Amino acid sequence: MSQIKNLIDDQGKRTDGRTAEQLREIKIAVGIIKNADGSAFIEFGKNKIIVAVYGPREVHPKHMALPDRCILRCRYHMSPFSTDTRKNPAPSRREVEISKVMREALEPALMLEDYPRAAIDVYVEVLQADGGSRCAGIAAASVALADAGINMCDIVAACAAGKVDDKIVLDINDTEDKEGGADMPVAYMPHLDQVTLLQLDGILTAEQFNECLDMAIKGCKMVYQIQKQALMHKYFGNETELKEESQ
Amino acid sequence: MSSSKRSTLIVEHLRKQQMWESISKGKRLDGRNLDEMRPVEIELDIIKKANGSAKVKIGDSEIVAGVKVETGEPFEGLENKGALILSAEVLPTASPYIEPGPPDEETVELARVVDRGIRESEMIDLDKLVLIPGKVVYTIFVDCSIINADGNLFDATSYAVVSALISSRIPVFEIQDDGKAVDTGKTQDPPITTMPVSITAVRIGETVILDPTAEEEACMDARITITTNSNNEYAAIQKGFTGAFTVPQVKKAAEIARIKGEEVRAKLKELTHKSG
Numbered sequence: 001m002s003q004i005k006n007l008i009d010d011q012g013k014r015t016d017g018r019t020a021e022q023l024r025e026i027k028i029a030v031g032i033i034k035n036a037d038g039s040a041f042i043e044f045g046k047n048k049i050i051v052a053v054y055g056p057r058e059v060h061p062k063h064m065a066l067p068d069r070c071i072l073r074c075r076y077h078m079s080p081f082s083t084d085t086r087k088n089p090a091p092s093r094r095e096v097e098i099s100k101v102m103r104e105a106l107e108p109a110l111m112l113e114d115y116p117r118a119a120i121d122v123y124v125e126v127l128q129a130d131g132g133s134r135c136a137g138i139a140a141a142s143v144a145l146a147d148a149g150i151n152m153c154d155i156v157a158a159c160a161a162g163k164v165d166d167k168i169v170l171d172i173n174d175t176e177d178k179e180g181g182a183d184m185p186v187a188y189m190p191h192l193d194q195v196t197l198l199q200l201d202g203i204l205t206a207e208q209f210n211e212c213l214d215m216a217i218k219g220c221k222m223v224y225q226i227q228k229q230a231l232m233h234k235y236f237g238n239e240t241e242l243k244e245e246s247q
Numbered sequence: 248m249s250s251s252k253r254s255t256l257i258v259e260h261l262r263k264q265q266m267w268e269s270i271s272k273g274k275r276l277d278g279r280n281l282d283e284m285r286p287v288e289i290e291l292d293i294i295k296k297a298n299g300s301a302k303v304k305i306g307d308s309e310i311v312a313g314v315k316v317e318t319g320e321p322f323e324g325l326e327n328k329g330a331l332i333l334s335a336e337v338l339p340t341a342s343p344y345i346e347p348g349p350p351d352e353e354t355v356e357l358a359r360v361v362d363r364g365i366r367e368s369e370m371i372d373l374d375k376l377v378l379i380p381g382k383v384v385y386t387i388f389v390d391c392s393i394i395n396a397d398g399n400l401f402d403a404t405s406y407a408v409v410s411a412l413i414s415s416r417i418p419v420f421e422i423q424d425d426g427k428a429v430d431t432g433k434t435q436d437p438p439i440t441t442m443p444v445s446i447t448a449v450r451i452g453e454t455v456i457l458d459p460t461a462e463e464e465a466c467m468d469a470r471i472t473i474t475t476n477s478n479n480e481y482a483a484i485q486k487g488f489t490g491a492f493t494v495p496q497v498k499k500a501a502e503i504a505r506i507k508g509e510e511v512r513a514k515l516k517e518l519t520h521k522s523g
Binding site for chain 1: 249323367479483487493494497498
């Protein structure tokens with residue numbers, strides 16, 4: 001990966017005007033899909049992602065059911081118009097992998113043994129992609145799962161950190177992802193203090209790795225507050241205010 | 248779509264208990280220490296038709312990797328770099344639970360994680376593999392076949408790819424007047440810059456062990472694969488499986504990956520040098 005300098009200016013501001021420890025603007029709306037049992041829409045910077053949760057429901061095909069627990073199924077998909085050049089709608093290897101790591105990031109928070117022989121389906125659709133869509137997707141998916149009333153032991157928050165111009169920064173955006181040095185997406189359960197997703201692309205020294213991990217977890221805790229607010233807003237918030245916002 | 252599935256290899260409950268008990272005492276069922284790896288065996292140049300090849304055994308896990316070099320168009324957005332394409336297939340020979348067919352998500356993950364380690368560490372200097380910038384570049388294919396699976400396929404496949412690449416001799420192509428690339432019949436060493444080493448740790452209960460066997464993988468709660476380069480920096484990480492890690496567990500695993508990575512790197516260097 002070629003390093004292009006000046007992704008951070010003299011004042012320590014990044015390409016989109018943020019400081020090193022600042023998240024992009026995040027908005028989460030809960031219950032935006034009528035037919036779904038739970039749903040969420042997240043705007044994470046320029047990412048626009050909808051998540052729908054169906055279930056617990058009967059498993060088809062039936063042989064996939066497990067006698068002692070529920071199965072979780074997860075599909076991460078990017079709409080053809082979500083990227084600069086049109087994305088072929090057929091699932092790419094990247095999407096297959098992200099679907100898998102996403103499911104594995106969500107499973108530790110779910111009490112799947114409460115719904116034996118059933119399935120929970122999580123559909124993540126990226127309408128517009130910016131950097132960090134898997135983290136945004138996970139954050140929205142765990143809100144949607146909570147909205148569906150699935151028994152959970154924690155909410156999974158997610159946020160990436162990375163290296164830009166040899167500095168560790170929070171929440172890498174698209175430009176920084178393509179030009180920068182390293183990208184590390186992390187999903188984290190704030191109450192259980194456990195990491196459920198960890199990936200790294202790019203070079204980090206031992207000290208940078210520790211700094212990066214701590215930074216990402218700090219970001220996850222900020223994302224968690226926004227997730228919590230979104231859920232509170234739906235279930236305890238002022239209803240008229242909510243209607244105004246959705247219009 | 249990604250779906251939770253029944254584990255293919257089912258370990259009896261009694262055996263599981265034995266494993267937990269043994270691990271809590273610091274010994275594994277096959278007698279290894281918690282951070283001890285199985286012996287690594289490498290045979291180089293076993294496929295004469297390939298530009299480079301290696302067979303790697305870690306315990307009973309057995310992988311063949313082959314390098315084939317051709318010329319082709321560069322990838323979009325990477326016009327001035329050679330192309331590196333890595334694939335992995337778990338052959339139906341590998342275990343009774345594998346069926347022939349298109350790669351499932353675990354195989355896709357395996358190939359992508361191994362690829363990430365090679366690519367992100369910039370093991371091959373792709374800038375040096377350009378014939379006509381933007382038009383014709385070297386394309387290096389590394390294809391891996393898992394012929395027997397007994398756990399830790401991530402590391403075994405990664406070592407096979409690294410060994411095959413290091414020992415390969417790639418053909419020299421020349422551009423003729425009509426713009427076509429022609430094989431000159433000569434060969435050259437590939438532009439290697441560093442030696443990535445992947446280390447996989449899994450958590451069983453509260454204990455983290457290295458180089459799991461298939462049986463141990465059937466009992467694991469979570470997995471993490473960490474790749475370091477020759478400078479002992481991290482190049483790629485992938486956490487896998489359905490459990491979680493605490494932050495101290497992640498940091499400890501990362502530290503172990505650096506220490507063990509050095510040991511394995513020395514061993515790989517020695518093994519690839521001897522017969523190479």
